[in-house]
Amino acid sequence: MISWIYLGIAVLFETSVAISAGNAQGFTRLWWTVATLVSGAIATFFLSLSLLEFDVGVGYSIWTSAAGVGVVILGALFFGERLSRKKLLGISLVIGGVIGLHLSGAA
Incomplete structure (x- = not known):
């Protein structure tokens, strides 16, 4: 359970x-750059x-996928x-x- 919290x-x-x-503009804005790093x-x-x-492949895939979805949603909200139908x-x-990765029983 704690692994899900960490994730x-x-x-x-x-x-x-x-x-x-995105706001660091190619690392030309100091505080956004610091926040990124x-x-x-x-x-x-x-x-x-x-x-x-977690298995590495499962944990990493969930991490990147969930973050990607989060970025798309935040981009639309703020x-x-x-947020098109295709998105x-x-x-x-x-x-x-x-969900399929989770159901694979990896964690």
Whole structure:
């Protein structure tokens, strides 16, 4: 159970990496750059803790997939990005894949 908490924290910080990196504008904005690097380190740390129980392929796939979905949703909610039917279909497929990985009994 604790591995899921670690993975959830890793997902939150990985989502923060994407948002910060987008605002860092090629690492030309100092504080967004710092936020990107610190968030990345924290995300990787918690991912490594979750991988003590998850298979690497399953844990990493869930981590990147959930963070990707989070970034798309946050982009739509806070940055005016369009959430099209194709994006919603993609999100649904990703969620289905994550559920399939979880049901594989890997953790």
